[in-house]
Amino acid sequence: MSNTKFGNLSTGSKSLVIIELVIFAGAFLLTYSLNRYFKLVNHQELASNFVAIYAIIYALIIQLSSLALGLYNTKLRESYRGLVRRILMSVAIAFFIVTFLNPFYPNGGLATELLALSALLSFILVSISRYFMLKVDLFGLNKRKVLVLGAGERASIIEKRMRRDVDRQGFSMHGFVVMDGDSENGIVNENRIVLDGALVTYAIEHEIDEIVVASDERRNNLPVDELFACKIRGIEITEILDFIERETGQIAVNLIYPSWVIYSNGFASSNHLRNTLDWLFNASIAFVLFLVTWPVMLITAILIKLDEGFKAPIFYFQERVGLDGQAFKIYKFRSMRVDAEKNGAQMAQKDDDRTTTIGKFIRKYRIDELPQVYNVMRGDMGFVGPRPERPEFVQKLIKTIPYYNERHNVKPGLTGWAQLKYPYGSTEEDSLEKLKYDLYYIKHRSFMLDLLILIRTVEIVLFGKGR
Template sequence: MPASTFRDLSLGSKSLVLLELLVFMAGILLAISVNGWLSFVEQMTLPSNVMFIYALVFALISQLSCLALGLYNSKLRESFRGLFRRILLSIAVAFSIVTIINPFYGQFALAIEILGVASFLSLLLIVVIRYTAYSLDLFGLNKRNVLILGAGERASIIEKRMRRDVDRQAFKVHAFVKMGGDSEDGISRETKIDLEGSLVNYALDNDIDEIVVASDERRDNLPVDELFACKIRGVEVTEILDFIERETGQIAVNLIYPSWVIYSNGFASNNYLRNALDWLFNALIAFVLLLITWPVMLVTALMIKLDDGWSAPIFYRQERVGVDGQPFHIVKFRSMRVDAEKNGAKWATKDDDRTTRIGHFLRKYRVDELPQIYNVMCGEMGFVGPRPERPEFVQSLVKTIPYYNERHNVKPGLAGWAQLKYPYGSTEEDALEKLKYDLYYIKHRSFFLDLLILIRTCEIVVFGKGR
């Protein structure tokens, strides 16, 4: 690695470079030692100085490969899966280069099997180090230094919604820049600055990684040329909606404007292969789940009868709004009294006094949801999607909450992103909060997101975290 390149790295990156230099050297030395113990390939004993030179060359080539793929870039913003791909490719490239130069060592050349073991051991060790560093932000490579352009109402959502350390694990706010037209009822507790000079110079002088555009008044008010100059100098420029979406896993419905929806990635549901296999996949899983849970459902039916009397109904059918706004009847085990809605439709609350004794248990472990397997088999629901609401509530919510109808663009589900991220809701304000997560799911829905939601839902069921 050239000295000038090393000098340009941050302190955290330099520490990581030196640590991984030792790890790569240890990788080749461990591989030679393992071969000495197991003798899986014939190899002459190398003098200590030759082993050291080989280890150093192996390490430097590996690190040059890592450097070329951006693994020591302090501004690299990748998920751990992305980091793993880069590490894997870096070590594969390094292995190829080391294999090519290996014959030049003459009689001291290592067997290719030893080089392979060294590369594998290095991969394991580097992945462990990177995962630890990524999770704990040990070297500061994972935390962006963010400058918020705006200090009014739109910017205040960061102060209000992301005020805890746990909400800012991936970034730190450098300051909020006051902009013309910003509401006075904006940022109240955090650092605000009046930026009189160049935005570009300020960003570069203060090592700003990202600028979030969050001004209340955008028309003829944004320093477009300055933002463009920041962008081409490697400072990321992000719109406040995209920033909130990325950091919180929700879409700020109250900040949405139509052009953002039109031009943003996602919200596409015309994945024909997915749509064609959707019902088949859900019906198959529903059938398997039915085979596993029918004894539980049989015992549940018996417990409801014993609790409420033999004449009391076991199931509860209720009209809900499905995909494209079409109504259907959801089937659940009855967890409330028979006369629970004698005075009309009401929101269910956390500690609802209409819930029966057995109903508390059924809700806590989500057993009351099992009969909806029938709805899945009928194609009215999927396993994952926004929870279906009652028509009476939908009519009111569509009038008061913007974009509420968009949640009906996909099938409702037994489990959902909103159910994982937000506690039990019983008001219009709760419905708004849950919509933010539902829209995020609709925008990003994929097989892997569905799988994550199902796994997290299993955790809720097993540990009784339901409400």
Template sequence: MSSSKFRDLSAGSKSLIIIEQILFVSALFLALYFNEWLGLVEHNNIPNGLLLLYAIIFALINQLSSLALGLYNSKLRESFRGIFRRMLMCVAVGFFAATLINPFYGAYHLPIEVIAIASLFSVVLVSSFRYLTFKIDFFGFGKRRILVVGAGQRASIIEKRMRRDVDRQDFTVHGFIVMEGDSEEGIREETRITLDGSLVSYALEHEIDEIVVASDERRNNLPVDELFACKIRGIEITEILDFIERETGQIAVNLIYPSWVIYSNGFASNNHLRNTLDWVFNAFMALGLLLVTWPIMLLTVIIIKLTEGMHVPVFYRQERVGLDGEPFNIIKFRSMRLDAEKNGAQMASENDNRITKVGNYLRKYRIDELPQIYNVLRGDMGFVGPRPERPEFVQQLIKNIPYYNERHNVKPGLTGWAQLKYPYGATENDSLEKLKYDLYYIKHRSFLLDLLILIRTVEVVLFGKGR
């Protein structure tokens, strides 16, 4: 998450993070008072300043764990039972991490029993708070009131792709102003507004927070003076492409025009240190992952041999397109039958009958991707980036999908923004949807975004959401 992301969050989202930090801090203090009251464990008197520092560290550990398990995902589609299950796992991970760093506190270390009690209080306090926010829209006050200028094809993407409540957690749509030149195949269900008077007066009268410009015909058709007057009165003016990018984490490829790409921020990495040390960073991460996962890979080899025969291949190599369109051979654990491509190359799909029983588990928990550590060490791939596709598919997709070749301007990766947001890629339409997320990643590429993707990938692996 880039440094501007927290500032861009709604007041409700910021409040959730801050209030939960206070609750985690309070849990540690409550645990200390509870221990002193019952006299459970003796420990050295810790200065108040250090206690506050320990409490803040305890809170940050738990909140980082919450982030990794998706609890700060604004579009988390879970029942309260699912949220509570994630909270239990979050606090368990936080307890484990806190006990690891506890010895470094020296003579003023905390008793393990106190950390355990603090973790228990954390579950009670944060889960109760989450239940309150789950049952009532407690943070609804942070929603922005949106007015869309345009009611045609470009504006309809809001109605078609952002129609659910979960897609509009940070805003409400007041209506769509009908403009000259708008396509008739536009807004169908939502409020269409025929504006006779001043846009400024209308926006101020209805307390509009943001105006989204989405008219189909822009030349000599936009009320530029009115938009300027709204801007200087504190109403935010946003282009439809930027609005979709901000709210959905994707770039609407079908709406892009060249000047938007040229003048928009992003699409170039300013992290010169990261670019210079790219291979070193990825190799360090790959070796760390290898040290942690080699027992899992060894067990995978044994299981494949036992279930399919001692003479069947465990790995398979396949040509993929990498940085600048250069081909390379990717290596993975084999998760499909040996005759999977007897009828020619084809994309994997959901519930693909070519996948073996063992292969289903390998894909679900992303274990089949682990041998690509070798590709990372070779420099063919990074840890984070667009997934590399096969040359047979790439040539056709470049012809049919605008800007598809732009995804080859960065190294492909083991995981990526598109894999978190849109797991399937069985058709050309799926490839278009994934491209929207890949272009968002390329535009906003940074070390912090990579870190966020890696942390969110932990959620995918732990909850078996891989495909």
């Protein structure tokens, strides 16, 4: 339980306490009033002035329980599900306390059933209000105040990647502490801080919730004792790689160092049950998809013939690199001219002039990818994963982009996190950006993430947002 005291709460938390005091008291009064009209529970009527006193006492007991469970703590970092569990627990504890005190009230108090209904209504109303408060961040309870330790090149990734308010929905940036050894090509527009005292003192005085370690020079330069002092006082200490991963949904490949990979959960899948059932699940879904879309594929084949002549091939076969670097042939509807690669292999580009008339349409709605259900049935691919690249490009990218080969730790997919987050790319820089998203997916892959990607892909297909 939390040892939070009301006097130590922030202004936002105090406002929340008052609002929920009204909600709890209102839930009690509403339950009491409805029962008078509908006679759901038989009990002794109380004097009207005493009903109001009872409602306030009832609300205060739930509030004390909520305070003890940390529900008004600005440093509480819980998901909505976690908040609901805490609310349920606080209301349950308060219900038992109120039930225990109930016989000492005039006329023996209220019926236990009526108190139970009040508790249920209180739980529902506060859960709903907390949901909307989290969504709009009404009191800043869902935002962390962040202080970055470092103002050099590593720290500048935050300034460059997260400039807009929409990029900082989960935190507010307090500033960047200048450290010895920081590159001069660092923070430009953000608040640069030169400490003239202890880091822990500064962090406590400015109510910092999280310190992000992002200094350029770490060897014998980090204030380890100060960071430890901050940690034991409840301030979260986060490595910049983990911070960027959490806030942007990508892994900053250019900042990765070997020890981070060693101490993190890595990129290889350790879920053996998932790996075992992976092909069965994907093949079953691919077969269902084929049954649903074969008319679309038939019409597409006819249109390709009508567009380029009956001698023109319908399908496009191309070698790609899959799981563990193994090559396989990918099957697609041909969306480019037959001579599209007369000058050698080229990466696809936005508004590619090699694309045919029908090709532009089927690429926009991802119809050209449908024949790959055969690759999924064969086990070459899954539905979700990094898009497979051609061996010619992979050989080059492995040499120039660090950790590029890690994307081959999972099966490639029809769609992926990078496809949702980044458009077609034709340069090495684009490949690096897509790799950041691919590595994030590989590290965090789960059924729920796959489901999210598939839902977003359906949106892209239905509304023609293909890129």
